Amino acid sequence: MEARPDQFILALDQGTTSARAILFGRQGQIHGIAQQEITQYYPQTGWVEHDPDEIWQAQLAVARAVLRENGVAGTQIAAVGITNQRETTVLWDRASGQPLHRAIVWQDRRTAGICDALTATGHADLFRQRTGLVLDAYFSGTKLKWLLDHIPGARSRAERGELAFGTIDSWLAWQLSGGRTHVTDPSNASRTLLFDIHRRCWDEDLLALLDIPAALLPRIVDSSGQIAMVDAEWLGTTIPLSGMAGDQQAATFGQACLEHGMAKNTYGTGCFLLMNTGDRPMASQHRLLTTVGWQRRGQTTYLLEGSVFMGGATVQWLRDGLGLITSANEIEALATSVPDNGGVYLVPAHTGLGAPYWDPFARGTLFGLSRGSTRAHIARAALEAIAFQSAEVLQAMERDAGQPMTELRVDGGAARNDLLMQFQADLLGVPVVRPKITETTALGAAYLAGLAVGFWQDEAELSALWQAERRFEPCMANDQRAALFGQWRRAVQRTLGWAKGE
Numbered sequence: 001m002e003a004r005p006d007q008f009i010l011a012l013d014q015g016t017t018s019a020r021a022i023l024f025g026r027q028g029q030i031h032g033i034a035q036q037e038i039t040q041y042y043p044q045t046g047w048v049e050h051d052p053d054e055i056w057q058a059q060l061a062v063a064r065a066v067l068r069e070n071g072v073a074g075t076q077i078a079a080v081g082i083t084n085q086r087e088t089t090v091l092w093d094r095a096s097g098q099p100l101h102r103a104i105v106w107q108d109r110r111t112a113g114i115c116d117a118l119t120a121t122g123h124a125d126l127f128r129q130r131t132g133l134v135l136d137a138y139f140s141g142t143k144l145k146w147l148l149d150h151i152p153g154a155r156s157r158a159e160r161g162e163l164a165f166g167t168i169d170s171w172l173a174w175q176l177s178g179g180r181t182h183v184t185d186p187s188n189a190s191r192t193l194l195f196d197i198h199r200r201c202w203d204e205d206l207l208a209l210l211d212i213p214a215a216l217l218p219r220i221v222d223s224s225g226q227i228a229m230v231d232a233e234w235l236g237t238t239i240p241l242s243g244m245a246g247d248q249q250a251a252t253f254g255q256a257c258l259e260h261g262m263a264k265n266t267y268g269t270g271c272f273l274l275m276n277t278g279d280r281p282m283a284s285q286h287r288l289l290t291t292v293g294w295q296r297r298g299q300t301t302y303l304l305e306g307s308v309f310m311g312g313a314t315v316q317w318l319r320d321g322l323g324l325i326t327s328a329n330e331i332e333a334l335a336t337s338v339p340d341n342g343g344v345y346l347v348p349a350h351t352g353l354g355a356p357y358w359d360p361f362a363r364g365t366l367f368g369l370s371r372g373s374t375r376a377h378i379a380r381a382a383l384e385a386i387a388f389q390s391a392e393v394l395q396a397m398e399r400d401a402g403q404p405m406t407e408l409r410v411d412g413g414a415a416r417n418d419l420l421m422q423f424q425a426d427l428l429g430v431p432v433v434r435p436k437i438t439e440t441t442a443l444g445a446a447y448l449a450g451l452a453v454g455f456w457q458d459e460a461e462l463s464a465l466w467q468a469e470r471r472f473e474p475c476m477a478n479d480q481r482a483a484l485f486g487q488w489r490r491a492v493q494r495t496l497g498w499a500k501g502e
Contacts, residue, residue, distance in 0.1 A: 007078045009450045010066070010239075011442035012059055014084045014168050015247065016105065016269040017316075019058035021066040022439060024446040026455070028465040030439060032070035034062040041102060046109035046351065049102035052090045055168065056175045060234060067235065074236035080176070081243025081449030083250035083441050084168035086191045089143035091154065091216075092171070094164050097179050100151050103168070104143040107270075107309060107351045111142035112360040123209060130196045130203050132281055132290030134358050138307070140167055141193030145210045158213040165216040167191070169244050173228050176241060181228035184218040186300060187249040190292040195220075197281055197292055200300060223249075223294040224448040243449025247441045248272040249293045252303060254444030255409045255435065256466040258459050263397070263405055265390055265424075266441065267414035269316075270354070271308035273393045275401060276301065286396035287356040294448065304400060306355035306393030310348035310364075312414050314382050317350065324375045332417050335380035342377040343368040345491040346385045353495070354389075356396045361499040367491045383420045388488045391427040407431045411440040418472075426476035427484070436469040 008031055013020040019038060023031040036058045041049040067074065087106035092099045104110070115135050118124065124135040133139055144165050148155045157163050166174065170184045189195040189202075194212065196203040202217050221227050221244070228241040245253065248266060252274045255264040263275040274293070281290045281302045293301040310317075315331050318324045325331055349362035366378070398404055410432055414420055425432040437443055450456045 007076050007455070008072060009446040009455055010063065010077045010080045011446040011449070012063060012080065012082050012172065013247070013442040013445065014055060014059055014082070014172060016085045016107070019055060019062050020442065021059070021062040022442040022446070023066055023070060023072060024443060028437060028443060028447075028462075030437065032066045032072070033439075034065035034069060036062050044110070048105040048107040048351075050088065050105055052092070052099040052103045052171055055103070056172065059172060060175075063235060074239060077235065077239050078455045079240045079242045079449040079453045080230055081445030082169050082172050082241065083245055083247050083445035084172065084188070086167060086188060086246035086248065087138060087140045087143070088168050089140045089147065090166050090168065090171045091144065091147045091151070092164050094162055097174070100154060100163070101147055104147065106138060108143065109137050109352055109360050111137040111146050114142045114145060115360075118209065127193055127206065130198070130206060131193055132190065132197045132283070133193055134287060134289065135193070136358055137360055138354070139191055139193045141206070141210050141212070144212055144216070148212065155211070155213070158216045161215040163216055164218070166218050169246070170218045173241060173244065176230045176234060177228040178231040178233065182218045183221045183227060183244075185221055185223040185244040186292040186295045187223055187246045188244070189220050191246060197290065197302070200292075200295075222296060222298065224296045224452045226452065240453055241449075242452035243445050243447070245294055245445060245448055248274055248305065249291070249303065250444030250448070251411055251441040252276065252444065253294055253447055254440030254442070255411060256463045257409060258463060261401065261403065262409070263394075264409040264411065264440070265394075267311050267386065267410065267412035267420070269311060269313045271311035271386060271390050272305060273390055273397065274303045274305045275397050277304055277401075278302065282400065284396075284400045286399050287358055288393070288396055288400060289355070296448075296451065304397055306397060308386070308389040308393065309351045309354045311386050311389075312412070313350075314346070314348040314386060315414070317348070318379065318382055324378060331379050331383065332419050334376050335383050336419055338374070338376045338380055341381045341384055342373055343370065344373055344377040344381040345487060346378065346381040347491050347495045348382070348385050349495045353492070355393050357492070357496065359496050361497050362495045363498040365491065365495045365498070367494070383417065384423055386414065387420060387424040387427050388485070390424060394428055405430055407433050409433050409435065411435065411438045421472045425472040425474045427481060429474050429481065431474070432472040433468050434470045434472070436467045
């Protein structure tokens, strides 16, 4: 189709802490944003849950709000794209559409014991070979197993085809289509521990190991294509739902990391560093993940990924848990008020450590406190911890790829923090580049949706739209960088296995 100047793409960005809707124009520019926070539930230590109905209602509310507040009619929306917090697991009744339990969030650690048991019986290598993933509580498969094990009658109902499983993309697509479409795309499917990334299908052996009935699973569709139709009830007219990708894959697409070797880091609730490895999955030798980036016209692009569980969540903890700041925006000024960390190191392993350690039993620790330590030093240590964790992932990625990275593209809320970005460049020794549009997660979903309906013509057009806003050049001496890393790694070693008493 020919894109009219009065048309937009609507991206629905369902994140860990909020639901957002963003309107994008022909040049990839933002025409409007609406956002609503969602409730976090912590029923036990290490457990994190969301209310699926709240997620749906919040997402619908912001979609309607962004149209209303910007004077845009539903008929002006050329397509809708979904991007979502990945791994978060929903189980619902196909007939009523009602969830059987709160959603188990990606941060949740309740299934660490299930993963340990599977590892002890020698199954970790099979999961890695088929899925590209580490056998960890982070992923959806063991969360789904837990739900089937703990909800009375759930497994037998699942076997009869009465229940549906999905990550948040599937849940939203189901709701948007009026319960007519139960789908996921390969980027989200590849995060479940149930998907063979080589054959690009659900894996019968892995389903059997986790005792998960295949009747639960969504149909797998391209990340960009004819996915579903948004019911006219929601936005006043039927609209193609034609883009779908997990948040980090969408951000990689939105950053125009469309060629082999290009990489980005998203500083959100967690930090997620991904590198494009082309049309073949690259097996990691350094405990990174091999994952599907996106699938268009049946062609699959793969990524290497390293995940940091506590990124912006570290700043939220300083605000909500410790009360050191009243707003996340205060942290940069506070951290800048001291010249360095004063020997203070924070390891934010509050929900375990991700790549390259993968220790669900690590716990958060604060080291190096003295009588001279202030809340400013702790604030600076928190920002530096985000950069240290990301740098360790990047170093592992470079070793896997066998080549140094030439630049790192960055996005997400914390990418607006200049102190953090400069420290990140210093630690990496390569430029950190922040784009003009940092809402790249939603932009990637919009691009995938728009390509499917001809709003944009091809990936070359998308690459041409990408523009840098600021480039942070490294300026730290090598010996200082080495000294800081040495102290950081000493601190990390002391956190490992803490919850096990090791």
